[in-house]
Amino acid sequence: MISKNYTVKYKVPFSDLLPIYEEIKDELTPAIEKIYKKGDFILGESVKLFEQEFADYCGAKYAIGVSSGTDALFLSLKALGIGLGDEVIVPAYTYIATAFAVTYTGAKPVFVDINEDNYCMNMDCLEKAITENTKAIIPVHLYGQSCNMNKLKNIATKHNLKVIEDAAQAHGAIYKPLNKRVGSIGDLGCFSFYPSKNLGAFGDGGIITTNSEELYKKVFMLRDCGRINKYEHIIIGRNNRLDTVHAAALRIKLTRLDKWNELRQKSADYYNSLLKDVQEVVTPKVSEYSSHIYHVYAVRVKNRDNVINHLRQNGIGALIHYPIPLHLQKAYESLGYKQDDFPISEKVASEIISLPMFPHITKEQIELVVTTIKESF
Numbered sequence: 001m002i003s004k005n006y007t008v009k010y011k012v013p014f015s016d017l018l019p020i021y022e023e024i025k026d027e028l029t030p031a032i033e034k035i036y037k038k039g040d041f042i043l044g045e046s047v048k049l050f051e052q053e054f055a056d057y058c059g060a061k062y063a064i065g066v067s068s069g070t071d072a073l074f075l076s077l078k079a080l081g082i083g084l085g086d087e088v089i090v091p092a093y094t095y096i097a098t099a100f101a102v103t104y105t106g107a108k109p110v111f112v113d114i115n116e117d118n119y120c121m122n123m124d125c126l127e128k129a130i131t132e133n134t135k136a137i138i139p140v141h142l143y144g145q146s147c148n149m150n151k152l153k154n155i156a157t158k159h160n161l162k163v164i165e166d167a168a169q170a171h172g173a174i175y176k177p178l179n180k181r182v183g184s185i186g187d188l189g190c191f192s193f194y195p196s197k198n199l200g201a202f203g204d205g206g207i208i209t210t211n212s213e214e215l216y217k218k219v220f221m222l223r224d225c226g227r228i229n230k231y232e233h234i235i236i237g238r239n240n241r242l243d244t245v246h247a248a249a250l251r252i253k254l255t256r257l258d259k260w261n262e263l264r265q266k267s268a269d270y271y272n273s274l275l276k277d278v279q280e281v282v283t284p285k286v287s288e289y290s291s292h293i294y295h296v297y298a299v300r301v302k303n304r305d306n307v308i309n310h311l312r313q314n315g316i317g318a319l320i321h322y323p324i325p326l327h328l329q330k331a332y333e334s335l336g337y338k339q340d341d342f343p344i345s346e347k348v349a350s351e352i353i354s355l356p357m358f359p360h361i362t363k364e365q366i367e368l369v370v371t372t373i374k375e376s377f
């Protein structure tokens with residue numbers, strides 16, 4: 001059992017976003033003031049500029065700012081015309097929004113197991129899950145590294161399926177065989193700007209990337225009430241816009257994203273070196289085909305609940321991403337999955353721990369986390 005009774009103040013928080021704010025605040029204050037003075041709150045200049053800058057950063061032709069990562073996935077599915085009677089394949093082990101977005105369209109999420117080494121979708125399982133109703137695949141670049149996109153795209157092409165990359169946790173990660181950033185490889189790429197993401201807004205936000213002009217035009221209308229001008233609406237759209245204030249902050253942060261990702265990578269290397277000889281801990285394995293931007297630094301241990309209790313009781317902000325795989329979530333009971341359907345997802349969910357990871361984490365903080373883990377064995 002994981003204890004919920006923690007009275008200790010964190011010595012090492014799971015994430016600390018204040019140093020990021022300190023770093024950008026001199027640029028942020030005038031940017032916000034400019035929006036206020038112009039009254040440029042909705043789809044303002046910063047949104048347009050950020051969309052182009054983010055598209056360029058990813059190596060995609062287009063980007064459309066939206067209200068969250070979940071909405072990015074939903075609008076992408078809608079733009080592809082996916083709905084009732086369709087099936088969309090998603091990993092059994094991811095954040096639940098990946099599957100919820102499918103359910104919101106009326107289509108059915110079909111789960112497949114993951115790899116034990118990089119926690120991304122298993123491509124052999126993927127091909128077996130395809131039926132005549134399958135319309136799309138959503139690979140999730142989990143924790144910050146890319147799925148095996150060449151294998152996935154070959155399968156998608158063979159079966160005439162669309163690919164929506166869920167890159168909510170992988171801003172800037174590179175799929176090495178194509179030398180491309182994630183989000184520029186599938187038909188559409190979806191990112192979340194939830195505040196603690198590697199690129200985070202000051203609240204909810206997201207973006208969709210694509211190289212297709214047709215999909216760009218569809219998503220562009222879908223996210224803004226299906227309009228072609230203020231009061232002319234040609235499709236049923238939604239209010240799923242990215243706010244100008246978020247875009248202004250994101251523009252400033254985007255210029256530092258690579259530097260912050262490198263700091264995370266250095267911290268991950270330091271964790272790895274300190275945990276190298278600790279037999280009880282499985283450290284992250286980086287696939288030869290991907291870089292890793294460590295949105296999450298996840299380790300696995302057999303006696304997970306004891307270890308996480310010990311960490312939390314000693315002021316270390318450890319979390320679990322994710323304790324329950326999607327096929328065993330109550331919300332998806334009606335799909336009829338059962339225990340043992342996806343053994344790797346279930347094993348990983350029972351052993352995983354996310355350790356504190358943020359760009360400005362110090363060596364001393366990492367040392368304290370590792371010492372505390374060692375004490376728990």
Ligand SMILES: Cc1ncc(COP(=O)(O)O)c(C=O)c1O
Binds near residue numbers: 068069070204205206
């Ligand atoms: C893999 C994945 N997909 C989708 C989402 C949904 O993003 P948001 O919280 O911005 O709606 C998240 C957010 O945590 C995520 O981690």
